Amino acid sequence: MRRGFVVSAAAVLMLAFATVAYGTVREVGALTLFSAPPCQDTNCRVLTRTTAFQLQVGTTKNVSRVPRDGSLVAYTLYLPTVSKKYASGFNSVYAGEPSARISILRYAPRKGTTKYRYQLVAQSKRINLTRYLGSTPTFAMPAPVEVKRGDIVGLTTDTWLPAFVSRSEDLTSTWRASRPKGKCDLIGTDDYTNFTTARMHEKIGQIKRYDCGYKSARVLYHATIVDKPVKTAASK
Numbered sequence: 001m002r003r004g005f006v007v008s009a010a011a012v013l014m015l016a017f018a019t020v021a022y023g024t025v026r027e028v029g030a031l032t033l034f035s036a037p038p039c040q041d042t043n044c045r046v047l048t049r050t051t052a053f054q055l056q057v058g059t060t061k062n063v064s065r066v067p068r069d070g071s072l073v074a075y076t077l078y079l080p081t082v083s084k085k086y087a088s089g090f091n092s093v094y095a096g097e098p099s100a101r102i103s104i105l106r107y108a109p110r111k112g113t114t115k116y117r118y119q120l121v122a123q124s125k126r127i128n129l130t131r132y133l134g135s136t137p138t139f140a141m142p143a144p145v146e147v148k149r150g151d152i153v154g155l156t157t158d159t160w161l162p163a164f165v166s167r168s169e170d171l172t173s174t175w176r177a178s179r180p181k182g183k184c185d186l187i188g189t190d191d192y193t194n195f196t197t198a199r200m201h202e203k204i205g206q207i208k209r210y211d212c213g214y215k216s217a218r219v220l221y222h223a224t225i226v227d228k229p230v231k232t233a234a235s236k
Contacts, residue, residue, distance in 0.1 A: 023229040028153050029064050029222035031057045036165040036220055038134075039082040047161040047219065048094050051103050051120075051178040051201035051208075053154035054219045058172055066151040069228040071144035075102045075124075075153075077163045078220035081134035093196060096159040098129040102223065104145065105152040108207045116176055116210040118152060120201045126158070133162070144226070153223040156200050163220040175219050176210040184212035 037043065053064040077100060082090075091097055105118035122145050147153075155161065167173070177184075178201045183194045201208045 023070060023227040024068075025224065025226050026067070027222045028066060028225050029054060031060065031063060031222075036078060036080040036162065038080050039086045039162055043166075044082070044086050044162075045164055045166045045217070046090060046094075046098075047155070047157055047164050047177075048195045049158060049160070049197065050199045051105075051154050051156040051210075052175055052219050053105065053152050053210075055174045055176055055213070056172060057218060058170075064153050066147045066149055066153065066225060068149050070147055070225045071228070072102070072104065072122075072141060072147050072153070072223055072225050073144050074138050074140045074224040076136060076138040076222050076224070077129070077132070077155075078136050079129060079133050080162055082162055087130075087133075090160045093192070094160040095196075095198075098133065098161055099126055099157050099159045100129055100161050100163070101126050101156040102139075102221075103154040103156045103201060104147055105154050105201070106148065107150060107152075114181075114209050114211055116213075117207060118201075118210060119207045120204055121151070122146075123156065123202070123204065129161070138224075147225060153225075154201075155219060155221055156202065158198065158200050158202070164217065165220060166217040168216055170216050170218070172215075173218050174213055174215050175217060177212045177214070178208045178210050179212040180209060181211040184214075 055064070057063050102124045103120060104122040106121045108117050108119040109115065110117060124141060127139060179194065179199045185194060
């Protein structure tokens with residue numbers, strides 16, 4: 001996505017009203033504590049080669065679920081600064097510079113399988129985030145993306161993404177990733193196979209299982225969505 005699609009919060013509202021019929025503008029996933037510590041010490045944590053979404057923050061559940069039919073017009077990332085040492089190491093291990101795409105997931109249940117089964121219905125263009133580290137960029141969509149009530153707004157990275165914070169005291173905050181059962185954690189002390197293997201959800205229409213759930217962490221993003229206007233007697 002071109003640099004010109006990075007906009008301010010006020011510009012997002014103008015974009016929303018210019019591109020979508022008037023409706024309620026809401027931020028899906030916008031909760032408190034949207035900040036990540038600088039990636040400059042041994043506590044640096046990042047998402048790697050997966051599609052992820054926040055499931056719960058504190059006592060608030062389904063924080064990434066779209067509450068009403070509408071249009072996605074932008075999304076915002078909360079990116080910490082990353083030291084050159086860490087950035088170089090992550091670039092080498094995880095197949096490139098930091099990147100992200102917003103992804104729209106639709107529940108695809110099937111009897112006898114995990115309830116965390118989703119179809120990818122839309123996805124934005126890939127953005128190289130190197131120039132945005134240490135900032136809070138908002139990326140406007142080139143055109144509004146239709147979303148349905150119950151859809152999940154997730155993030156995809158085919159490399160690594162530092163819009164993430166792990167907090168041991170935040171035990172009730174959970175998120176899920178598009179990794180299969182048994183491929184969730186480190187296999188051994190020096191074996192990073194589960195995190196270096198590409199598990200992203202990238203093909204539109206493809207169904208994937210999000211078998212891996214994690215606690216005590218937050219994926220730092222939110223999406224700007226304009227609700228589909230409710231027809232009134234005067235508008236019919």
